Amino acid sequence: xxxxxxxxxxxxxxxxxxxxxxxxxxxxxxxxxxxxxxxxxxxxxxxxxxxxxxxxxxxxxxxxxxxxxxxxxxxxxxxxxxxxxxxxxxxxxxxxxxxxxxxxxxxxxxxxxxxxxxxxxxxxxxxxxxxxxxxxxx
Numbered sequence: 819x820x821x822x823x824x825x826x827x828x829x830x831x832x833x834x835x836x837x838x839x840x841x842x843x844x845x846x847x848x849x850x851x852x853x854x855x856x857x858x859x860x861x862x863x864x865x866x867x868x869x870x871x872x873x874x875x876x877x878x879x880x881x882x883x884x885x886x887x888x889x890x891x892x893x894x895x896x897x898x899x900x901x902x903x904x905x906x907x908x909x910x911x912x913x914x915x916x917x918x919x920x921x922x923x924x925x926x927x928x929x930x931x932x933x934x935x936x937x938x939x940x941x942x943x944x945x946x947x948x949x950x951x952x953x954x955x956x
Contacts, residue, residue, distance in 0.1 A: 841918020886918020
């Protein structure tokens with residue numbers, strides 16, 4: 819039986835880039851306006867999924883922090899470039915994009931047409947802003 823160190827085991831895990839774009843999944847209630855505003859970083863979001871490191875080495879890319887209502891072709895072009903750069907690296911197994919609810923379908927379609935690889939790209943969203951209060955959201 820061969821024993822592997824913790825460091826070596828971590829090195830053998832796939833690399834996944836988590837691209838945080840803002841949107842509903844990254845919103846907090848503004849105490850003054852009582853409206854929701856982008857306020858949770860990709861790093862904070864990943865802290866809510868501590869077991870992710872058992873399955874992959876996660877690289878966080880805090881790409882943007884805005885409402886999905888403000889997505890436009892310039893923003894999509896920048897996102898395509900970011901995804902292509904991540905997936906051009908052989909050690910990156912895939913990309914997960916945290917996105918706002920309102921324009922996720924359009925972004926997924928855009929990326930389907932524009933990214934230069936067939937490697938794994940996944941988009942995820944939240945239908946409502948986070949309400950629980952883990953330390954990352956306080």
